[in-house]
Amino acid sequence: MTQNDSNILSLFLEQIKQMKSYEEALGVLYWDLRTGAPRKGMEVRSEVIGNLSAQLFKLSTAPELGEWLTELEKPAVYAELSEINQRLVTETRKEYDRSIKIPPKLHQEYVVLTSQAESLWEEAKEKNDYASFELYLDKIITYSNQFIDLWGVKEGSRYDTLLDAYEPGMTTAELDKVFGGLREKLVPLSAAIAASPHQPKTDFLKQTYAKEAQKSFSLFILKQMGFDFAAGRLDESAHPFATGLNPGDVRITTRYLIDDVVSALFGTIHEGGHALYEQNISKDLIGTTLATGTSMGIHESQSRFWENVIGRSKPFWNRYYKDLQQHFPNQLEIPVEDFYRATNVVQPSLIRIEADELTYNLHIIIRYEIEKLIFNEGVKASELPALWNEKYKEYLGVEPENDSEGVLQDVHWSGGAFGYFPSYSLGNMYAAQITNTLETELPNFWELVEEGNLLPIKEWLTEKVYQYGKLRTPSELIIAITGKPLDPDHLVAYLEKKYKDIYKL
Amino acid sequence: MTQNDSNILSLFLEQIKQMKSYEEALGVLYWDLRTGAPRKGMEVRSEVIGNLSAQLFKLSTAPELGEWLTELEKPAVYAELSEINQRLVTETRKEYDRSIKIPPKLHQEYVVLTSQAESLWEEAKEKNDYASFELYLDKIITYSNQFIDLWGVKEGSRYDTLLDAYEPGMTTAELDKVFGGLREKLVPLSAAIAASPHQPKTDFLKQTYAKEAQKSFSLFILKQMGFDFAAGRLDESAHPFATGLNPGDVRITTRYLIDDVVSALFGTIHEGGHALYEQNISKDLIGTTLATGTSMGIHESQSRFWENVIGRSKPFWNRYYKDLQQHFPNQLEIPVEDFYRATNVVQPSLIRIEADELTYNLHIIIRYEIEKLIFNEGVKASELPALWNEKYKEYLGVEPENDSEGVLQDVHWSGGAFGYFPSYSLGNMYAAQITNTLETELPNFWELVEEGNLLPIKEWLTEKVYQYGKLRTPSELIIAITGKPLDPDHLVAYLEKKYKDIYKL
Known part of the structure; x- marks a missing residue:
């Protein structure tokens, strides 16, 4: 590498580090806003966030960054870069091109529109007034279509351009295939479950369960999973989330419902799964934009693996039920088998975020099909x-009585996040496929869970998934781990096996 | 004002707003570091802070900022500025000149040196090894002398140049006068107290006092003072502090000692005093660098007013002692008079931060005299x-057994904060002088305290002090409130009255 190229590489890496600093500072500010920042400071704080974000956008779209990229992409130069720097150049180019293609004025209009629309959506949902939101939704669709044209x-498939932002490389053609396979199997399975005479009892889950004991049990389980409390913390917020500020500072939140013994727990395990991913990214990626999960789908595979595959399994409760009972003396006197079945009730319902592990995917498929219609067929708000x-009637057999529990239920569209929903089901599919390999490569996998020896599982996932951050694309990752591309059959097989047992089908 | 000047004014105000955004973001990051940020994230976080600070320094020393100032300072332009903008120009000019006079290389060397020295000081203090620190202290003194030359x-008086950074306009000549007056009265008063046969009993203060009850009582008192919890919060940290991020977000911390019933409480009231100042700055100053306290001394006057004048007064405990007793059933069965006297024990001691309200000032005078010798007489480390x-022997009658409890006890010098110490006693003097006026202008002042009606006192201070932020200088403020410049006699009179009663002199 010439001295000049070596200088350019240093400038490029320094610029990435600067961008990363702004991202981390903004991450702390958002975390703070959602975990107890005083209300009266919000207005000024929003301006601070706006100013820092503008500076970050300026760094990310700086003309010199484009020039450095052009130089580093020259085959002779690129060939001499380390694997990490090569991927950094590729990733930065992709983000850079997406960002500079949007005229700043258009971008700003869109930011203002979506921030207004989010408040309006909240009001519309509360008042069950879709009409007041419709005009804004059409505007957001129009902007998204403009972005698709620019990108x-x-x-x-126009919708592919949106999908790519959340799941790099994912296409409508592939999703049609995997979601088609999934829907075909899950709709009848869900119907058979509804018709089963062996419905689990769940009433005992709803008593008063002291918050302090819930918290203490959640912390205990996080420790068992290998969550590193010297590199993270657990707080409370209205909507649980995980945020990886850097691999040494990964924060999760939960929300305790005192009339539900498992709601906060499964929420904590879910966010804990996201956190294990972020905490175990290789040190070599720190200070680069590769030090994060590779896609929303892969990230979600980790939260759902820990929450559902592990946390809602029989071996897990065979091991941990007695600890839970000790946390709530005299409150859980039913057998572990009944408890396990109760945490796995399947019940077609209207609200996605309250759905069970099985029908959840049908909620996603509905949204996916609607988004496709909007961008590929021009369907209007x-x-x-x-x-x-x-x-909802066709796939789940239920029908909303009003739009608040129907089309208005999710925040995503008001923020313009079209193409995000599929990530959730992709996460379930990736998780099942990875579990399938895990069961072969760690042959005593379920025994480890039953012994409460979860660390080897975390280590295996670190080796296969976590350490790479964004160094591998989702499809590279899934092929490297499982030997083949995404295949929905694993999720179907996992769900059929689990629920045929629970519902004695 | 011409169109051109009006444009320049907008650019200037926008630059100030940008600087303020960085200050606020950094404020949140520091608060976060000190209230529970995970240890393993610190290294990356330090870099983030370094990058944002560098950007702030760049904004504060931008050549165009200098050009805008020059234009806005032209008499015809300046005359047309609002009062706030005039003061903003003056303040910014002062900071700008201080900053640009230091060559960036020198500034960076100094930042590295003092950050090393702070760690070294910590080690030296722990190991009682002044020799290992001496070389660094000499270096810091040399840098400070270079800064004095540049400024x-x-x-x-060379020392005046340092004083001015913390207490604008304060001089050695004035401090010699006020500290001289103070020392002359306090040394004999302290000796008379030590000789009094009427020493308060204090052993009951040291029992196990449950942390949750301490916290609940601290929150109760903060509410009584008028601390706005929608514009602030109370957390825990190893070293208590207050930070005004913006007037709608002012955070304080405390540290609960379970074997001491008043330590956390007086700490909370102290920081609460700082917070009332920051929360009640006029909305008109938000987004400008004037939205902060006018000097360290005036800030300290407010924390010390609430902690000592109010919180350690007899009327205060006549009102609140029964609430404290209720928080600790069966633990405080002594009369209120004894409790009041116990919280006001005077005892010459070695450690500044543990000193009582009276001898505290002698600790400060010692540091002041030494700093003067360093910068005006060339005394070496x-x-x-x-x-x-x-x-210490002369003023307090005590002698350190080693340097850890002597010259090594404070962090300030390792960070180069020469000229800071006088602020603490200036705070005591300002507080006493303001109290003197308060007693005249709110004639039922002590009755209000005895009734637990503290809000009119907060309102009076808002009107006289808080609302102005940095819009008035310390001396403008003290003259406007009390009709005369700083006068140490008020503090002497206050202390004599209080302690002659307590010690029956």
């Missing part, structure tokens, strides 16, 4: 409520 | 331990 469309209700 | 010296011990 460019590959091979015909006015048509969405009817479309929504029809699909 | 310039007015009227002969090697001479400080002996000097320190002599002065």
